[in-house]
Amino acid sequence: MGKDLYDEFPAAKELFDRADEILGIPLSRICFEGPEDELQQTQNTQPAIAVTSLALLRVATDLNPDLLDRPSFVAGHSLGEYPALVAAGALGFDDAIRLLRTRGELMAAAGKSRPGTMAAVIGLDVSECEDVCRESGAEICTINAPGQIVIGGPRDSVIRALDYAQARGAKKVIPLSVSGAFHSSLMRSAAEGMVNPVATTTxxxxxxxxxxxxxxxxxxxxxxxxxxxxxxxHRPVQWARTVEFLGEQGVDTFIEFGPGRVLSGIIKRMLRRSTCITVNSAESVHVEL
Incomplete structure (x- = not known):
């Protein structure tokens, strides 16, 4: 993740090297070489995705300084809210990377002290998923798009919830390989742990x-x-409502900076007349609007 950027653009190399220095770990090596199980540890995943996203943003705007001239809004999904705040001028790169490392460590610890898991439910609406969660003891964690919801909670609760969801007509249920029930009440200790780091950050x-x-x-x-x-x-990510809000505000052009293209796909399905540009590799950083 990000190796092509690092090799081709000095500005990207500078950010990856800076992240290594800030955290005191070889984050760039983990991004580029793995091993995969090390990259998938949430304390590594979170800063890794953030530095890759911000490197893509830096390179794209270096190549086209007018690219983000007066954007109407910025938004990010879960950890992506931190790079969004950097893009908005509210948070420095160094602080974003430090906070995400702390966030990841706290969430990993919460996942061990209060074990849980997550699963995607496809084909049920929010009210149906709320009913499923009430019956099973699970919780809604992210509402990504209409009919695309992630639930979480204790493993037994999630297993029950998937059975109930299928009984209610869910098109598909997909258990997720995660180290905790993120964006649920099982992460309350992690949220409490973020209070002081956030309060003391400029x-x-x-x-x-x-x-x-x-x-x-x-x-x-x-x-x-x-x-x-x-x-x-420890609260649900309201991504579907975020996209709806942006559409209501008249936003019709979106640029996604990050190692994937999932958010662009959701936006395009929800706002069919929108233009979605994905910047996720060295090949895609030359953006013209």
């Missing part, structure tokens, strides 16, 4: 509104940002 005034994961509303003041970064650890 934030600047936002130059662009950020659409918050927890509320799917635009936020632009530092106090609300701090609260959001704590709350989003």
């Amino acid at each position: 934030f600047s005034d936002l130059q662009v509104p950020v659409v918050a994961n927890c509320t799917a509303t635009a936020i632009s003041d530092v106090t609300t940002v701090r609260n959001e970064l704590v709350d989003q650890v």
Whole structure:
């Protein structure tokens, strides 16, 4: 992840090298060489995805300085909210990487102290999933798109929930390989652990509104940002509502910076007339609007 950028663009190399220095671990080596099980540890995954996303952003905007001239909004899914805040001018790169490493460590610890798992439920709406969760003891963790919801909780609860979801007509249920029930009440200790790191980090005034994961509303003041970064650890990610909000605001062009293209796919399905540009590799950083 990110090796092509690192090799081709000095600006990207600078960010990966800086992340290694900040964290005191060979994050770039983990990104480029693995092993996969080490990269998949959430304390590594979170800063790894963030530095890759921000390297893509840096290179693309270096090549086209007008690319992000006065964007209407920025948004990020889960850990992606941190790179979004960097893009909005609210958070420095160094602080974002430090906070995400801490966030990952706290979430990993919470996953050990209160074990849980997650699963995707395809084909049920939110109210149906809420019923399933009430019956099983699971919780909704992310609402990614209409009919595409991730639930989580104790393993037994999630297993029951999948049986109930199938009985209600879910098209597909997909157990996820994760180390905890992220964005659920099982992560409350991790959220509490983020309070002090977030409170002691310097934030600047936002130059662009950020659409918050927890509320799917635009936020632009530092106090609300701090609260959001704590709350989003143990509350559901409202991504479908985020996309709906952006569509209602008249946004019709989206640029996704990151190692995948999942969010662009969701946006395109929900807002069929939108233009979605994915910047996820060295080959895709030359963007013209």
